[in-house]
Each structure stands twice: as structure tokens, then as C-alpha cells.
Amino acid sequence: MHELAITEGVVDAVASRLPDAKVTCVRLEIGALSGVVADSVRFCFDLVTEGTNLEGATLEITQPPARCHCRVCGKDFEPDGPIALCPCGSAEVTVLVGQDLKITSVQVA
């Protein structure tokens, strides 16, 4: 349940940046290969924000698809699932995008 620690990280980061603002919305980007379950973050969010200046804020999560580069055939591809395998059969791949886990923006009142 590392999503609890992740969500605490989100709330901490926002609260320390904007300590005096009433935050009404937090926007997160959770990459398909980040290893974080968006639903679990949603579940934790209300608990973690309680008593902070983020209490009552909505949470908007975008989950951009991953993109990988195959070092064998040289093509870029979108992996099908959490194991990055090129359609050519190679596992020699570099993840270009999709491992990110970031706060993109927040809305304040």
C-alpha cells in the first residue's frame, strides 16, 4: 500500500508550496509503468487531506500511456501491460515515457 505514502507526498508537496491557499483541485499524472494504482491514490486522498488546506479538494488523475524504444529492432512502441515487450519479441527496451508520477497543477480558490 505504497499509495498511502505517495498520497502523503502529494499533499505535503502542495501544502508546503501553497501553505496559505485553499486548494480546490489537485491534478496528477500517473504513468502506465509507474507502479502506482490510481484508484488507491483516490481512496487515500480524502483521508490524507483531512485537516489540511487541501481538505475537500477534488483529485483529477490522467494516466498517459507508456512509450518504449526497442534496442533490437529500433522501433518505438506502446507496451501492452506492465511488462515492456516489443512486438518483435525483444525485451531489450528502454522506457521513454510512462514511469512518471507527478503533480502537474493545482486549482486554488
Next chain:
Amino acid sequence: MCGTCGCDSATVITLLPDEQVPAWLSEHKRSAANGHHHVPLGAVSLHEQAHSDEGHHHAHDDEVHALASAESGRTVEIQQKVLAKNDDLAEQNRGWLRERGILAVNLMSSPGSGKTTLLERTTKELAHRMTISVIEGDQETALDARRIKAAGSKVVQINTGVGCHLDAAMVAQGLRGLDPPSGSVVVIENVGNLVCPALFDLGEGARVVLASVTEGADKPLKYPHMFRQADLVLLNKTDLLPYVDFDMKQYMTDLRRAAPNALLLQISATNGDGIQAWYDWVQRRVPPPHD
């Protein structure tokens, strides 16, 4: 949560003293009065020490841009990695280790794969060749730390309470408590869990995943995030292969897919089969001691 660094206040860090491990370590003592549990009776609190160190500062990305500050309901663009604070502390740990010439190994596995048994054997058998100290991560108890201590290594126990993984702040405190010598090895025995520890960089020099044949051959495909970042996979309990249904060929195929960059070594921490290759792997990576 700790107001200084945001670390989980339920975390207890205990440096096992040189003398006989006292009975109180078998219990989990907490001072509940202030809700901050870093200082159990008789234990060495490394928390404040870590905060006072020069190298310990907190990550604050300065890329906050108010887009329309005059209006109400404005959007503030942040663009910050959620794990930025942990990653920053991990980099500080990495720098601290590099400066001192210390190899840190992040050892991760499911509960019961044999991490502590492997470390007991390793610390005993390598004692004449190198100094090995251990950071033990468990939710509760100092049972593993006592085993490692009995095997002859200096050890710090980190009890994470409800936490399911070690993070870079906990390891920073552990490292300062151990004060490992130059040219030595620190093994960080992470909390037994194939999911959460994968996300948290600790500042280690190498990531080792320990698996065992009794867990079944399907783990690399079931826990790809853990295996993807492994430098080395140790497949333990090979002495039990005659008694379990474990498809080695399938395992090796699946491991190649999940962890194409990882080296696989088959070992038995119980009877020592294949263990020399693990020792050699460690020894090749230990930096020369600084003068």
C-alpha cells in the same frame, strides 16, 4: 507525520548496542504521548541527528508558477515529481556513500525468501574479507536484527510500523547510525514485499531481488516493477528443487522478459550451493577504501 521531513512518525530506528541485545528490543516500545516514536527507551535516536547533518536538506522544487494570480480560482502549475523529496534524499545518500567509498545494496524480496538467512551466512563467511553492516527493515520486532547481530555484523533495525517499505530518509538515519567504514558493504534488507519497495530509491549502488523456488516460478511476471530495476536476481532455496514444482526453464524465460538487464544466480543460503558467485559479485563492486 514528522513536521521536519514528513517521514512517517510511526517509524522506530534502533541501533543494536555492542553488548548483549537487551530484552526490551523484543518488544516494540513507543512513547505514544507525543505521537512521535523515534526514541524508544534505551535506543539511539538518529532522527534529530540526521536532521542536524549538513547533508540533510529538503527538496523544494522552485518551479511554481502562478498563472493568473490576481483572479480567484486560479490554476497553479507545479510540475513536480511526487517522489522528488525521496529522490533528492536518495541522491544525498548516494553522494554520502560515494564520498566514503561504501557499497550499499538494496536487498528486496517477498517475506520468507531467505533474506536474513542469506545475510547471516554472508556476514559470517565474508567477515575475513570485508566489513558488512546491515540496515534491517521490518514492520515490527528486532528479531532479524538480533540474528544478524549474532552472526557478527553491526546492524540498525528500522521498524516501519504500518509502512510497507523503507524510504531514503530512513536509510539516511540508518547510515549515520552505522557509520560504516570506507571500503565496506552496507546491505539494506528492505521490508519483505515485492510491490512497494520497487518505487523508493534509497541511494543504493545496486538492487538485488531475492526470490526462492518455493514461491513458484511466476513471480517475475506477477511483480514486473520489482524485477525490472534489478541488477541481480538471486534464486534461493535451490536445495529444495527436487521437492517443489518449479519450472526453471519458464522462470529463466520470464525473468529475461521482466528483467532483461539482471544477472541471475542460483543459490542455496542453507547449504551454500552457488553462494561463492554471490560473494564474488559483491566483492567486485566494493570500492577501494579511502585513506
